[in-house]
Amino acid sequence: MALSPRRGMADDGSAGFEDWYRxxxxxxxxxxxxxxxxxxxxxxxxxxxxxxAYPRWAEIDExxxxxxxxxxxxxxxxxxxxxxxxxxxxxxxxxxxxGGLRQVEFHDQEVVIMAAIRRLPPQQREVMAWTxxxxxxxxxxxxxxxxxxxxxxxxxxxxxxxxxxxAGLGGDHDA
Amino acid sequence: MPDHGWxxxxxxxQQLDALLxxxxxxARDAVAESLDLEAGAREIAGRAAGQRLPRYRExxxxxxxxxxxxxxxxxxxxxxxxxxxxxxLAYRGDEALRMVRANPPDVITMDLGLPDTDGLTLTRIITQxxxxxxxxxxxxxxxxxxxxxxxxxxxxxxxxxxxSMDELNATIxxxxxxxxxxxxxxxxxxxxxxxxxxxxxxxxxxFTPLEKAVLRYLAEDLTVTEIAGxxxxxxxxxxxxxxxxxxxxxxxxxxxxR
Numbered sequence: 001m002a003l004s005p006r007r008g009m010a011d012d013g014s015a016g017f018e019d020w021y022r023x024x025x026x027x028x029x030x031x032x033x034x035x036x037x038x039x040x041x042x043x044x045x046x047x048x049x050x051x052x053a054y055p056r057w058a059e060i061d062e063x064x065x066x067x068x069x070x071x072x073x074x075x076x077x078x079x080x081x082x083x084x085x086x087x088x089x090x091x092x093x094x095x096x097x098x099g100g101l102r103q104v105e106f107h108d109q110e111v112v113i114m115a116a117i118r119r120l121p122p123q124q125r126e127v128m129a130w131t132x133x134x135x136x137x138x139x140x141x142x143x144x145x146x147x148x149x150x151x152x153x154x155x156x157x158x159x160x161x162x163x164x165x166x167a168g169l170g171g172d173h174d175a
Numbered sequence: 176m177p178d179h180g181w182x183x184x185x186x187x188x189q190q191l192d193a194l195l196x197x198x199x200x201x202a203r204d205a206v207a208e209s210l211d212l213e214a215g216a217r218e219i220a221g222r223a224a225g226q227r228l229p230r231y232r233e234x235x236x237x238x239x240x241x242x243x244x245x246x247x248x249x250x251x252x253x254x255x256x257x258x259x260x261x262x263x264l265a266y267r268g269d270e271a272l273r274m275v276r277a278n279p280p281d282v283i284t285m286d287l288g289l290p291d292t293d294g295l296t297l298t299r300i301i302t303q304x305x306x307x308x309x310x311x312x313x314x315x316x317x318x319x320x321x322x323x324x325x326x327x328x329x330x331x332x333x334x335x336x337x338x339s340m341d342e343l344n345a346t347i348x349x350x351x352x353x354x355x356x357x358x359x360x361x362x363x364x365x366x367x368x369x370x371x372x373x374x375x376x377x378x379x380x381x382f383t384p385l386e387k388a389v390l391r392y393l394a395e396d397l398t399v400t401e402i403a404g405x406x407x408x409x410x411x412x413x414x415x416x417x418x419x420x421x422x423x424x425x426x427x428x429x430x431x432x433r
Binding site: 017025027045102103113 | 182183185186187194195198199202205206207208209210211213215218219242246248250252253254257315339340341344353371
């Protein structure tokens with residue numbers, strides 16, 4: 001598997017971590033959010049995953065994927081306890097201010113897209129979260145140890161649902 | 176922009192990809208705006224060097240996590256530990272009891288199913304022995320029965336599945352402050368109200384022994400007639416007690432929400 005730690009590289013220490021963190025952390029947090037986590041929960045999951053990876057940073061081959069796997073594993077473990085179901089958008093408002101993440105101010109378009117992804121069934125939601133971050137079905141399949149065909153089917157359904165639910169945003173390029 | 180699914184033509188593949196890509200960048204920028212990345216990086220480097228988590232504020236409430244799932248428990252403790260002072264993690268009822276007796280925490284998150292006892296029994300013992308330790312429990316979705324049983328056992332915080340870690344943390348916070356968020360859940364479960372506020376009630380001993388007994392029987396799914404039989408009251412009186420319970424909770428909420 002592509003994500004197993006490299007051997008014999010531990011001496012590099014954590015060189016490069018901080019730059020990587022500044023660049024990639026927002027994406028990690030958004031990944032957790034698209035998976036279905038609350039805002040603060042997304043921050044906490046991403047931050048804990050980074051803290052665990054940091055001491056062995058030089059051994060991790062593909063940190064973007066490695067940390068996303070760690071985040072999704074943590075998220076699903078917590079979900080198994082708190083239920084499999086997707087939460088509504090109510091927790092957008094409930095996010096406490098303290099502890100690392102201030103209220104995120106999305107434009108309407110981002111609110112709608114985030115909500116549409118989070119409304120997908122869990123497996124489609126996860127495949128979409130990976131896809132938005134640039135991963136191909138074959139790569140997702142390897143990381144999650146699932147058949148690539150399953151990933152493709154989920155992606156197909158997810159995209160079909162988004163094409164419908166985001167129809168109102170067609171041709172809207174107000175950026 | 177609301178989604179007016181009807182009449183709008185579906186997006187094609189190119190439109191969807193363009194939309195997602197554009198939105199991804201804007202979402203990242205918005206999130207980055209809301210983060211202190213330097214503080215986050217410092218926290219991680221500091222922890223690797225053996226420092227504790229930064230104290231977001233002094234005097235964080237202490238929390239004991241009771242959870243028997245060996246994979247979930249450490250993660251739960253870690254996530255709660257980002258906001259509160261986790262003083263212990265118990266996988267069994269006897270461990271939990273020993274920890275509470277040695278050092279009563281402000282808040283206990285209680286798992287209902289434990290290998291050696293059930294969370295309700297444990298809650299009953301703990302809240303009798305250590306009324307200052309307040310119990311938060313998660314129960315099945317809209318399970319009136321779990322809710323009432325938890326209340327009868329002395330739990331004051333209640334999370335109805337599904338919930339997020341954010342809601343768990345908010346409930347711990349509220350309970351630690353002396354709030355009574357279970358009241359909100361009771362109203363939601365027993366009355367057809369529309370709102371979704373989070374009322375706060377500040378009485379530890381909100382209910383009389385009779386009311387607690389009725390709550391316990393209700394939690395056991397007894398009918399009004401059966402409860403009447405056990406309490407030597409008439410069914411009409413039981414219905415009155417039920418109404419009193421609901422009224423008390425509503426009154427508390429009205430006062431707290433003024």
